[in-house]
Amino acid sequence: MTAADRFEDSFRLSVAPMMDWTDRHCRAFHRVLAPHARLYTEMVHAQAVIHGDRQRLLGFDASEHPVALQLGGADPAHLAQAALIAQDWGYDEINLNVGCPSDRVQAGRFGACLMKEPALVAECIAAMRDAVTVPVTVKCRLGVDEQEDYALFAAFIDTVAATGCTDFIVHARKAWLQGLSPKENREIPPLRYEWAHRLKRERPQLRIAINGGIATLEAIHAQLAHGDGVMLGRAAYHDPYLLHRADVSLYGGAERERAELLRAWRPYVETQLAQGVALKHLTRHVLGLFHGRPGGRAFRQVLSEGAHRAGADWALVEQALAVTANARRAA
Known part of the structure; x- marks a missing residue:
């Protein structure tokens, strides 16, 4: 095509x-x-x-x-x-x-x-x-x-x-x-x-x-x-x-897991962070990714509370994903 x-x-x-x-x-x-x-x-x-x-x-x-x-x-x-x-x-x-x-x-x-x-x-x-x-x-x-x-x-x-x-x-x-x-x-x-x-x-x-x-x-x-x-x-x-x-x-194609999709966005995020863009301007757009899913609220909370802090980087996203995965396993 x-x-x-x-x-x-x-x-x-x-x-x-x-x-x-x-x-x-x-x-x-x-x-x-x-x-x-x-x-x-x-x-x-x-x-x-x-x-x-x-x-x-x-x-x-x-x-x-x-x-x-x-x-x-x-x-x-x-x-x-x-x-x-x-x-x-x-x-x-x-x-x-x-x-x-x-x-x-x-x-x-x-x-x-x-x-x-x-x-x-x-x-x-x-x-x-x-x-x-x-x-x-x-x-x-x-x-x-x-x-x-x-x-x-x-x-x-x-x-x-x-x-x-x-x-x-x-x-x-x-x-x-x-x-x-x-x-x-x-x-x-x-x-x-x-x-x-x-x-x-x-x-x-x-x-x-x-x-x-x-x-x-x-x-x-x-x-x-x-x-x-x-x-x-x-x-x-x-x-x-x-x-x-x-x-x-x-x-067509196969559905991908939410965490996989988010990690596929990481190269873009890293590029923007290197250019001086604050993490909060990026992660505000992903807060609904786990909408209606176990751990969704915790995912939003981690990002909302941490992304505005000076020096916040991709590690915070991984932290949010980890909290979400734990909540899903406990559900």
Whole structure:
């Protein structure tokens, strides 16, 4: 399978862009867990890409491929410039955020509020597609606020798809721009997977990945019966082993033990420690590895209490694994 084929196939399983979570260290760990999945950065505003510290904002490890940059913004020219910069940095895909409902995003007139401006989104996507050769994709909601009409959602998709964009990641709930926090917007608006399913049935030429509330292997397969891909969000972060099981289930291979997977991440960790990165910035992403397993709480405790200390290194991880193994034997 060529690199291009692997990239296309990675659409079946991806990890959502999550602010403060899916940084480069998290993605490097997720790559160990899921060799075939598509990984997404945290959202970065186009202006930050153009004017900010690009090494800090855009730098990533080569092992992360296939990896996509998610951009925020609503100015077609700025988004096109940022997309070109990202392509030059080696990203495999550029994704436009049309789903984040935070106050900061609304104040900047981007994210979920763009669901009300399909023509502007189409203009942004067209400009980005003209600027780069890598795929440009959209992550959106079903609508915002009073929008309760499937036809309105479908019309939004059609307007954007008219630019030539074919890949849409649909968070299968709408967003309330007033009255709900970002956390509440991930939980309170009801999931309507059937809207994403219908969209795929009626527009088979589009590739639709489904996101929102998918937290089990059974749910992943259930959604793939109706769409082209599944994007895992917080489930992949809080229970990383689910991501590993999903990758094996969809792409083949044998499941590996949690401790084996964690040790496979050690070369990356050692490299980062040698560059001056504190262990706490790395291990915060693995705290859920033993989620629901005997010793899981002890694993988290050892890492949480020790990783912030000066000089903390891989030995602490081995200590956490040893405590976990003892608890598992005693269970």
